[in-house]
Amino acid sequence: MFVSGKDQSVVSKEALMSTKPGKQIIKQGLFKSKGYKLFKKYKEETENEFPNFTNRFVEGLLNEIKSDTNPNATQQAFGNEVGSTEIILNASEIEPIKSKLENLDVLKDRVLRILNSNFVKMTFPVFNGLFDAAAEYSGRNDPQLKQDVVEGHILAIDLSEPMDRIVDKDEDLDFLDDYKLMNPYILKLARNKISKGGEQVLKEFEEGFKDARIGQYLDEKLKSKPTEITEEDMALSYKKYRAVMGTAGRNMALAERPLGEIFYLGMARAAEGVGCGNEIEDSLKNGFVKIPSWPLYYSLLANDVKKGFDVTLEKSNLYLQDARLTLELLPDGFSHKEFLEFLFLTVEHYNQYWFNKLQKANKWSEFESKLPK
16 A cells, blocks of 8 residues: 555555545455456565565665775765755764665665565556556567666655664664765666666756755745744645655656656646645654644634544545546546556555544644644
């Protein structure tokens, strides 16, 4: 399922029975619909391929770390590119961490920690499906190109995991310095693989990577003025979802129109829909309304937290409605239309599931008391 977080309960039978879209997912499973079968096929394929992908990732990373003669320059360049000194190591810290990570088992442990994210596991089958769909449409058959382009984008998404953990300081505290050393090399591996898709694909990736950082930077800025957040701010903040998933969607079609643009639209809007679900889930788990987020923006405007979350669910459905428009734009007889339909259904279930849990938890007064004044 195309959702983030580490919570597997969202796809249990009980959870699926608790929402309308969830019941449709069960029904499609019983009747073995085309969308369900395709989704299952890609999920199984990815699970089988995951250990090989992990090994390629670890070996590539080890090679980059060992062969770097000036790791301090690498750290500085990465800090400059990302626009933050918080996520890099000081010169004096580098050597002991570098020599520790030059041990294959230690490095593999760190990589597996990064890969232990539903977001990574769920985007993998989606990218494989989109790449196949576009390849079939344009008569391409190049398994190596598929591996490079798909894995390159997965590596780029992987990079957001350790970077988020470094900034949020909410998990893996003992390994954050290791991640700091690894990050620039992960980006380099991603770029190398993505560049195999050609100049335009790499250019799209670079623009998306830049946009994602702008979104993250804006989030940091908005934390200092939560009561003044505008609709325009929120749309810009959500650029991080569009930039990552939309761009990956476009590049699964090697950035060729019309499919590249259609995939961009579908993936960008679905990811924004997931963003709303994430904000609902995070608020429930943290015990306060996240800054910045749609629930915060709407709660402050309505002066009513419960209403703020109601409107956020509506907003997520608008994003999904927009994503579903892409189904109308696909070429006639498109092989993976039902796959995309099923994907959007899983997002709708995810959002509704966390919204229902939030309703049951009834934490409105607690949220209310912690709202920024």
